[in-house]
Structures are given as C-alpha cells and as structure tokens.
Amino acid sequence: MSHLAIGPVLLPFLAGLVLLLGERWPLAWQRALGLAATAGLWPLALSLLAAVADRGYQVYALGDWPPPFGIVLVADRLSALMVTLTAILALFALLYASRGTDAAGRHFHSLFQLQLFGLNGAFLTGDLFNLFVFFEVLLIASYALLLYGGGAARTRAGLHYVVLNLVGSSLFLIAAGLLYGVTGTLNLADLAVRVAALAPEDTALVRAGGLLLLVVFALKGALLPLHFWLPAAYCSASAPVAALFAVMTKVGVYAIIRVYTLVFGAGAGTLAGLAEAWLWPLALGTLMMGAVGVLGSRNLRRVAAYLVVISVGTLLAGVGLGTAPGLAASLYYLLHTTLLTGGLFLLADVIGRQRGEAGDALDPGVPFPHPLPPGLLFFGAAVAAAGMPPLSGYLGKLLLLQAALAAGQARWLWPVVLGGGLLTLMALGRAGSTLFWRRAPGPVADAAPPDAVALAAAGALILTSPLLAVLAGPVIALAQATAAQLADPASYVAAVLGSRVRP
Amino acid sequence: MEALVAIVIGVLTTCGVYLLLRERTYPVVLGLTLLSYAVNLFLFVTGRLVSGAPPVIAAGVRGHADPLPQALVLTAIVIGFAMTAFVVILALRARADLGSDHVDGGPQAAEERR
Numbered sequence: 126m127s128h129l130a131i132g133p134v135l136l137p138f139l140a141g142l143v144l145l146l147g148e149r150w151p152l153a154w155q156r157a158l159g160l161a162a163t164a165g166l167w168p169l170a171l172s173l174l175a176a177v178a179d180r181g182y183q184v185y186a187l188g189d190w191p192p193p194f195g196i197v198l199v200a201d202r203l204s205a206l207m208v209t210l211t212a213i214l215a216l217f218a219l220l221y222a223s224r225g226t227d228a229a230g231r232h233f234h235s236l237f238q239l240q241l242f243g244l245n246g247a248f249l250t251g252d253l254f255n256l257f258v259f260f261e262v263l264l265i266a267s268y269a270l271l272l273y274g275g276g277a278a279r280t281r282a283g284l285h286y287v288v289l290n291l292v293g294s295s296l297f298l299i300a301a302g303l304l305y306g307v308t309g310t311l312n313l314a315d316l317a318v319r320v321a322a323l324a325p326e327d328t329a330l331v332r333a334g335g336l337l338l339l340v341v342f343a344l345k346g347a348l349l350p351l352h353f354w355l356p357a358a359y360c361s362a363s364a365p366v367a368a369l370f371a372v373m374t375k376v377g378v379y380a381i382i383r384v385y386t387l388v389f390g391a392g393a394g395t396l397a398g399l400a401e402a403w404l405w406p407l408a409l410g411t412l413m414m415g416a417v418g419v420l421g422s423r424n425l426r427r428v429a430a431y432l433v434v435i436s437v438g439t440l441l442a443g444v445g446l447g448t449a450p451g452l453a454a455s456l457y458y459l460l461h462t463t464l465l466t467g468g469l470f471l472l473a474d475v476i477g478r479q480r481g482e483a484g485d486a487l488d489p490g491v492p493f494p495h496p497l498p499p500g501l502l503f504f505g506a507a508v509a510a511a512g513m514p515p516l517s518g519y520l521g522k523l524l525l526l527q528a529a530l531a532a533g534q535a536r537w538l539w540p541v542v543l544g545g546g547l548l549t550l551m552a553l554g555r556a557g558s559t560l561f562w563r564r565a566p567g568p569v570a571d572a573a574p575p576d577a578v579a580l581a582a583a584g585a586l587i588l589t590s591p592l593l594a595v596l597a598g599p600v601i602a603l604a605q606a607t608a609a610q611l612a613d614p615a616s617y618v619a620a621v622l623g624s625r626v627r628p
Numbered sequence: 629m630e631a632l633v634a635i636v637i638g639v640l641t642t643c644g645v646y647l648l649l650r651e652r653t654y655p656v657v658l659g660l661t662l663l664s665y666a667v668n669l670f671l672f673v674t675g676r677l678v679s680g681a682p683p684v685i686a687a688g689v690r691g692h693a694d695p696l697p698q699a700l701v702l703t704a705i706v707i708g709f710a711m712t713a714f715v716v717i718l719a720l721r722a723r724a725d726l727g728s729d730h731v732d733g734g735p736q737a738a739e740e741r742r
Contacts, residue, residue, distance in 0.1 A: 284719065288656060288660065292660070301671075306676075
C-alpha cells in the first residue's frame with residue numbers, strides 16, 4: 126500500500142501544529158515554515174496526479190482497517206486534480222500574505238495550514254462522515270481566517286457566514302444520519318453498492334437524504350438561493366484569504382460531483398440522476414444572478430466575488446448536463462476560474478493600495494503613479510474572466526457550449542452563458558476605465574510602487590490563464606480522462622471494496 | 629418509545645428553527661444549540677432504539693446495539709460544542725464592534741451600508 130495518498134493531508138496538518146507551538150517565533154520563521162510546507166504540497170500533489178494517471182485509484186486504508194469498516198482515503202483523478210489546484214493557489218496566496226497581511230495578528234500561518242489540511246482532507250476522503258469532519262476543519266479555520274485582522278465589516282459578514290455554515294453542518298449530519306439509518310454504511314463506495322440495491326420502500330428516505338446533502342453542498346458552493354452570504358464574506362476578508370476562499374466554493378462543487386456521480390450515478394436505479402434535475406435550472410439561475418451582481422458592484426473586490434458566483438453557476442451547469450463532455454468542460458473551466466478569481470482578489474488589493482483613499486471603489490480617484498503593471502494584469506484578467514479569445518476563459522466556455530449542443534440543451538445554456546459573458550465584459554470594462562482612466566481633480570497620489578512580490582503573486586495566478594490556453598491540449602485531455610473516470614463509478618467501487626481481499 | 633423520540637426531535641428542531649429566525653444574536657445562538665441537540669439525538673437513533681443489548685457482537689446473543697452512531701454522535705457533540713463556543717464569542721464581539729446585538733449590526737449599521 127502506497128502512503129502517497131495521505132501525504133497532502135498530513136503535511137499541512139503537521140506544519141499547522143508546529144506553527145501553533147511556534148506562535149512566539151519571529152514572523153520570518155513562521156513565514157518560511159508556512160511557505161516551505163505549502164511549496165512541499167506541489168511535489169506531493171503532482172506525484173499523486175502522476176500516480177493516479179499511471180496506476181489508477183490510490184486507496185489508503187487508515188490503520189489498515191479494511192473498507193468499508195475502516196476509514197479510507199481515496200485518490201482518483203478528480204481528487205488529485207483538486208489537491209493540485211489547491212496547492213498552486215495556496216502558495217501564491219500565502220506568498221501575498223507574507224508581504225504584510227499576516228502581521229495583523231497571531232496564528233495566521235497556523236490557520237492557513239489547517240485550512241489546507243481541511244481542504245485536502247475533504248478532497249481525498251472516501252467516507253461521508255469523514256467528509257463532514259474535514260468540512261468542519263476547513264470551516265473553523267476559514268471562520269478565523271475570515272475574521273483575521275478584525276473590523277466591523279468582517280465581524281458582520283463573519284457572523285452571517287458562521288451561522289449559515291453551522292446550520293449547514295446540522296443539515297449535513299441529518300443527511301448522513303438518514304443515509305446511515307437506511308443503508309448501514311457511510312463509506313461512499315459501499316453506499317453506492319447499497320443504494321443501487323435498495324428496497325423500493327426505502328428509496329423515499331434515501332432520496333430525502335440525498336437531496337438534503339445537495340442543499341448542504343449548494344450552501345458551501347453558493348448555488349442560487351443560498352449564495353447571498355458569499356459577496357459580503359469574500360469582500361470583507363483580507364485579500365490572500367479571499368484568494369484562498371476561491372477554492373472553498375469549489376469544495377461544494379467537488380462534493381456535488383463526487384456524491385452525485387458515485388452514489389447517485391448511473392447505477393443507482395430509480396435514484397439515478399437525483400441532483401441533475403435540480404442542478405440544471407439552479408445553476409443557470411446562479412449564473413444570471415452573478416452576472417447582474419457583477420454589473421451592480423461598486424468596488425473591484427465585489428466584482429471578483431460575483432465572478433466566483435458566476436463561476437459556480439457555469440461549473441454546475443456543466444455538471445447538470447449529466448454528460449461526460451459537460452463534466453470535462455466544467456473541470457477545465459474550474460482550473461481556469463479558481464486561479465483567475467484568486468488572482469483578481471489579490472490584484473484588487475494591489476490596486477486598492479495604490480489608489481489611496483479611493484481604494485478599490487469604482488469611483489474616479491486621483492491619478493496614481495504606477496498604473497502600468499496592475500493595469501496590464503487587470504486587462505488580462507478581464508479578458509480571461511469575460512471569456513474572450515484567446516485566453517482560457519474562452520476555451521472553457523467554448524467546450525461547455527459544445528457539450529450543451531451535443532446534449533441538446535443549447536437553447537437554455539447558450540443565451541445564459543453568452544449573455545452572462547456580455548454583462549461581465551461590460552462590468553469589467555467599466556471597472557477598468559473607471560479605475561485607470563477616469564480622474565478626479567487633485568495632485569498625483571504619492572503611493573509607493575506596488576510591492577514586487579505581491580504583484581508577482583497576483584500576476585502568477587492571472588498568467589495561469591494564458592498558460593492554460595497554451596497547454597489546452599494536455600489539460601483538456603486530463604479533464605476528459607477525469608470525466609471518463611467519473612462516468613465509471615463501478616471502477617471506484619471495485620478499487621475501494623476490492624482492496625478488502627489482500628494478498 | 630419511537631414516537632416519543634420522534635416527537636422530542638421534532639419539537640427541538642421546531643424551537644431551534646424558530647429561534648434561528650429571530651433578529652438578536654442570543655436567540656440565534658440558542659436556536660443553533662437546540663438544533664444541534666436535535667441532530668445529535670437523531671444521529672443517535674439512526675442505530676435503532678434497543679435497550680440492554682451488547683454493543684459488540686457476542687457469542688450466543690442475537691441482536692446488538694449499533695456502536696457506530698454512538699461514535700458519530702460523540703464526534704458531532706465535540707464539534708458542535710467547539711462551534712457553539714466560537715459563535716458565542718463571535719456574537720459578543722459583534723455586540724462590541726457593531727454596537728448592537730442585531731444580527732445585521734443594528735439600524736445604524738444598516739444605515740451606513742446604504
């Protein structure tokens with residue numbers, strides 16, 4: 126049994142604990158350790174990605190208790206992809222945070238590592254209750270990170286965020302209890318087997334449990350009626366935290382893909398396709414709400430927050446198609462949008478610091494002395510976010526439109542995605558011209574040039590968009606292989622439960 | 629017995645949801661607590677209600693109490709406890725920072741937002 130699958134969970138956990146003990150160390154040491162641990166996730170995540178591609182599922186039975194009795198970690202292509210994405214985003218967010226954000230209080234680096242521990246655990250676990258536990262780990266770290274630095278706006282947004290997520294946790298437990306009460310298992314692979322062989326009189330309870338889970342995941346992922354917490358929370362968090370939160374909504378998306386392709390997938394009899402019927406209209410609605418929100422935003426960070434809402438809508442529309450090409454398009458778009466919105470949050474902070482009093486509000490401000498580097502980055506980010514050629518947003522949307530055409534749903538998806546893109550383009554164009562060109566009378570602000578490392582961190586995340594466009598061939602092949610693996614839940618079940626028979 | 633437990637869970641949930649929808653933070657925290665009690669009870673009975681049965685399979689005994697929900701409930705209680713402690717502190721801090729215990733920060737804060 127290879128120990129590779131537990132690596133991305135253990136490393137941030139241990140680093141977080143050491144940092145907790147070292148709370149009185151000089152900040153430079155904490156930064157070095159935090160950055161080293163986050164950079165250490167890269168080789169782990171990439172080797173996991175390679176191992177999954179070469180040798181298939183990596184099943185890790187904790188304590189060597191055989192599944193379904195013990196708890197397993199399962200790395201498949203989707204998990205490895207999400208872990209890799211998190212590692213990339215986290216390193217640049219932490220790099221940005223190390224330029225001053227982390228000095229606002231204690232424990233920033235420890236909390237950051239524990240957040241990564243929760244994220245990686247949620248992506249790798251093969252057990253429903255363990256998914257709940259890792260959700261709680263990442264949530265409690267995110268509560269503290271959201272409130273990091275203090276202030277009235279953060280407290281107000283934090284209170285809403287915490288209460289909503291506590292209600293979500295209660296619903297998660299009810300759903301897990303319902304599924305356990307009927308099927309007698311919490312292992313996802315075993316659940317898939319039991320749900321497929323369900324007695325007709327039990328389906329109603331399992332359906333209720335499955336749809337309750339959808340509510341929980343939709344809350345984490347900010348799907349239509351449950352997305353109102355997101356803009357306020359993401360706007361009030363400090364920039365690197367907001368950037369890391371770009372992957373938090375994707376945990377909800379990941380959980381939806383995992384549970385509804387595996388447990389309620391094609392083999393689930395009368396319960397097959399439980400979520401898709403709900404996901405499709407809600408995702409399109411989310412997309413529209415997000416586009417309207419972008420247009421109505423009055424500062425750049427709120428624009429970025431609504432771009433996260435749009436991205437969730439677009440992603441889940443691809444999932445809601447219920448076809449492998451739709452899923453592949455979503456996965457490619459997921460890579461693009463997570464890194465890009467993360468970069469945009471960082472860039473908004475860079476620009477806000479340059480403009481002095483006006484901050485990142487979309488009002489004319491006094492001219493600022495170093496507009497060129499952030500301006501060029503903003504232009505690139507806007508082109509990518511609006512889905513204009515030649516960057517990755519365009520390719521992602523094109524794949525999605527093609528998948529919708531093949532699935533016969535083009536008349537719903539095309540107008541919403543293209544109309545949403547147009548509104549995004551208008552909003553970003555207006556934001557850019559207001560921030561960089563419209564001048565209020567007054568002398569040039571005497572802001573220092575933007576911090577080179579902070580600008581590089583934001584730039585690196587935004588430049589992943591041209592990189593994803595250049596490497597589109599291999600990345601799309603990876604997304605298609607991932608979607609193909611998800612379309613075959615039987616292989617997942619065989620990999621997990623088959624490992625019961627050990628040589 | 630089953631009916632009694634079901635009614636208790638239902639009443640706890642109802643009260644919890646009602647309190648959650650109040651406008652002051654203290655009732656909201658109480659509502660969350662009641663809701664988590666209801667959830668813990670619910671989780672506990674997913675292993676079915678039996679009394680006097682052994683928790684592990686023993687020779688010559690038919691039927692046993694399911695130990696797994698009990699372990700789950702313990703985990704849920706610990707997590708729920710920590711979260712309640714956190715939200716109490718957060719509510720106190722909101723009262724100090726926002727000058728009001730209204731969940732939206734009071735009429736003054738609502739005015740500022742506009």
